[in-house]
Amino acid sequence: MSKLDNTNYGPGTYRHERHCKASREYSQGSPGCTCKPGVLTDFEKGKIEQARQDKVRVDGLLDEMRGRLTAANERAEGLSDANEALGSERDGWLRKLGAMTLARDDSTRHNTELAKLIAARDATITRLGKALPDPVKLRLLADWHDTYDQPRQPRGHEVQDDLRRWADEAEAAREGAGD
Numbered sequence: 216m217s218k219l220d221n222t223n224y225g226p227g228t229y230r231h232e233r234h235c236k237a238s239r240e241y242s243q244g245s246p247g248c249t250c251k252p253g254v255l256t257d258f259e260k261g262k263i264e265q266a267r268q269d270k271v272r273v274d275g276l277l278d279e280m281r282g283r284l285t286a287a288n289e290r291a292e293g294l295s296d297a298n299e300a301l302g303s304e305r306d307g308w309l310r311k312l313g314a315m316t317l318a319r320d321d322s323t324r325h326n327t328e329l330a331k332l333i334a335a336r337d338a339t340i341t342r343l344g345k346a347l348p349d350p351v352k353l354r355l356l357a358d359w360h361d362t363y364d365q366p367r368q369p370r371g372h373e374v375q376d377d378l379r380r381w382a383d384e385a386e387a388a389r390e391g392a393g394d
Contacts, residue, residue, distance in 0.1 A: 280329065284336070327374050330356055334381050350389075353382035 334353065357378035 276329070280332070283333075330374060331377070334378060338381055338384070350382040350385045353378045353385065357382070 334356075357375045
């Protein structure tokens, strides 16, 4: 049996050596060793539980976002062109959201993608003349990235720049609509 065999705790395996050397209670292969094949350690059980909780949390966020996109599509039913455009973009967003499930461990990137999707949806609705995004909310979201997420977000400045640019565009569109 190979020393790198991770499927078993039997004598001579990697897990057995790691466990016995860490506990220093028993020598490798001694009769008092508690290593048993197929038994998970508390650390491994904790990792499995943490992964399950992360999956449930991300799936909940994805369901919430799908509901928001569906509601936005229903509000646009009055305009057939707008409905088609939102439908095709919604499908693109859902594909992106599906791809984001592969990156469940990186919640910072997930939040950034979610912010981009929300801002892109609002920009699309603005282009269609349905509703304009609130520039104040976009700036607050950019400030949140600046104060909260910047230490962990290596590309947070790009998101801030995009959000602030969208806020400026929304203000210009509001001023243009008011004239």
